[in-house]
Amino acid sequence: MAYLDKAKKVQDDLQRLADEISTNLAGAEDVLTGIEDRENRRGARRGPLRDRVEAARQ
Amino acid sequence: MRRRIRDADRHLTENATLLNPEAYRQYRQEVTQAQAAAVTFADKAAKRRYEIISERRTDLLQDMCGVRDQLAELAKEGRAGRIDAAEYTARLERLSAAYDQAMGARGVQLVSDAVESIADIEQGPRQVLATDDGAPNLYGDRPEEWSPADYFDSFNDRHGATDRTGHPEFSF
Numbered sequence: 001m002a003y004l005d006k007a008k009k010v011q012d013d014l015q016r017l018a019d020e021i022s023t024n025l026a027g028a029e030d031v032l033t034g035i036e037d038r039e040n041r042r043g044a045r046r047g048p049l050r051d052r053v054e055a056a057r058q
Numbered sequence: 059m060r061r062r063i064r065d066a067d068r069h070l071t072e073n074a075t076l077l078n079p080e081a082y083r084q085y086r087q088e089v090t091q092a093q094a095a096a097v098t099f100a101d102k103a104a105k106r107r108y109e110i111i112s113e114r115r116t117d118l119l120q121d122m123c124g125v126r127d128q129l130a131e132l133a134k135e136g137r138a139g140r141i142d143a144a145e146y147t148a149r150l151e152r153l154s155a156a157y158d159q160a161m162g163a164r165g166v167q168l169v170s171d172a173v174e175s176i177a178d179i180e181q182g183p184r185q186v187l188a189t190d191d192g193a194p195n196l197y198g199d200r201p202e203e204w205s206p207a208d209y210f211d212s213f214n215d216r217h218g219a220t221d222r223t224g225h226p227e228f229s230f
Contacts, residue, residue, distance in 0.1 A: 003101075003104040003105060003107070003108040003176050003180065004104070004173070004176045004177055004180045004181070006108060007107070007108050007111050007169075007172060007173045007176050008173055010111050010112075010115050010169060011111075011166075011169050011170060011173045013119065014118055014119070014122065014166050014169060015166070017119070017122040017123065017126060018122065018157075018160075018161060018166055020126055021122065021125055021126050021129060021157050022157075024126065024129045024130065024133065025129065025150075025153075025154060025157065027133070028129070028132075028133065028150050031132075031133050031136040031137055031146070032136065032143060032146055032147065032150070034136065034137065035136050035139070035141070035142065035143045035146055036143050038139055039142065039143055
């Protein structure tokens, strides 16, 4: 059983890391959504300003 | 190994020598030697598979810790608004690919297969030995080839020697 116990210990360590990464990957989409929302808000704020500048030039 | 057990079994069966103490002693000795050979063989096989795990362990732990840490850093940068969506997505895809690779055939899957194999080696033959009805059965994955019950049936047929319960008088 000696080799099996040692092998299982390595497997458990790797599995814990894998679970942690998997959870973080699942949460990564939320972060991306946050970034995109922020970019959209910036774009929305910039939009009218750009329009005003354009209008002023004309 | 199987051949030695089979030879010992044949020797015993052909000569109908359960009533012959010397032949029985020889049979038991050969079975004991075969058992020792089986244990040595199983230990070596388990060791070889553990070495595969041991060789990959450090690299895999490093790779996976790297992915985990970079993922955490990426999330931090993303939340803080320090990177745009395009860069975030590109880095996330690279990390996701690295994770898939670590989990794949040369990574965690390899370790899982080796663990399963070690479990088969370390537990399989012992289970067979433990669940037998008192007699050794070292065929392991082919226990149907021989069983003590078969032998006793054969012994009864040839000698009609049974005790009051109907079992062979001579058992081991």
